[in-house]
Amino acid sequence: LAKTTQPISMDSYEGQEVNITCSHNNIATNDYITWYQQFPSQGPRFIIQGYKTKVTNEVASLFIPADRKSSTLSLPRVSLSDTAVYYCLVGDNWDGQNFVFGPGTRLSVLP
Amino acid sequence: GAVVSQHPSWVICKSGTSVKIECRSLDFQATTMFWYRQFPKQSLMLMATSNEGSKATYEQGVEKDKFLINHASLTLSTLTVTSAHPEDSSFYICSARIRDFYEQYFGPGTRLTVT
Numbered sequence: 001l002a003k004t005t006q007p008i009s010m011d012s013y014e015g016q017e018v019n020i021t022c023s024h025n026n027i028a029t030n031d032y033i034t035w036y037q038q039f040p041s042q043g044p045r046f047i048i049q050g051y052k053t054k055v056t057n058e059v060a061s062l063f064i065p066a067d068r069k070s071s072t073l074s075l076p077r078v079s080l081s082d083t084a085v086y087y088c089l090v091g092d093n094w095d096g097q098n099f100v101f102g103p104g105t106r107l108s109v110l111p
Numbered sequence: 112g113a114v115v116s117q118h119p120s121w122v123i124c125k126s127g128t129s130v131k132i133e134c135r136s137l138d139f140q141a142t143t144m145f146w147y148r149q150f151p152k153q154s155l156m157l158m159a160t161s162n163e164g165s166k167a168t169y170e171q172g173v174e175k176d177k178f179l180i181n182h183a184s185l186t187l188s189t190l191t192v193t194s195a196h197p198e199d200s201s202f203y204i205c206s207a208r209i210r211d212f213y214e215q216y217f218g219p220g221t222r223l224t225v226t
Binding site for chain 1: 117127147154156202204214215216217219220222
């Protein structure tokens with residue numbers, strides 16, 4: 001199981017770009033990296049997933065270096081509604097079921 | 112698309128009783144469903160994985176006789192907390208996957224309070 005490490009909390013201001021880094025030194029060859037967003041008393045919501053290099057969708061980008069021992073979620077121009085907990089998940093997305101959620105990063109976006 | 116519902120959204124029960132939580136995939140067939148537990152200010156902890164028609168696989172430290180999981184169809188999984196105690200009070204979240212697709216689709220969660 002890949003154990004992950006994230007900053008416990010981050011503060012940002014509206015309109016800024018936010019980068020949250022997750023460390024996963026023991027990532028396995030078959031493991032993918034997935035980021036989720038969670039608001040209080042709600043289930044997590046998928047943000048983005050990647051295996052290597054860079055992935056971009058309409059809400060975020062995910063940067064993964066060649067050694068895959070870390071990954072960075074980039075949120076462009078955050079707004080107040082982006083205040084949430086962000087989780088880095090590393091695991092085998094096939095029939096292997098041992099997903100390990102990281103501790104999460106509590107992002108606070110200030111006006 | 113890919114909506115997962117849970118019922119009930121919150122439940123209060125007395126110590127020693129059992130409570131059942133349902134997880135449904137509304138618009139897709141879920142070959143695999145996961146059950147998580149989340150305590151306040153903490154991360155999600157995977158409790159068990161269930162594949163349709165098979166017995167659930169429980170994570171280490173999770174009592175399978177206490178947390179009964181049934182995945183009888185491709186759209187429904189249930190978690191029954193038997194003989195609940197106050198320490199079982201938590202936020203229970205299910206998720207579902209379609210075979211060969213990467214994403215987990217999470218339900219909204221169920222808040223269980225045992226008095």
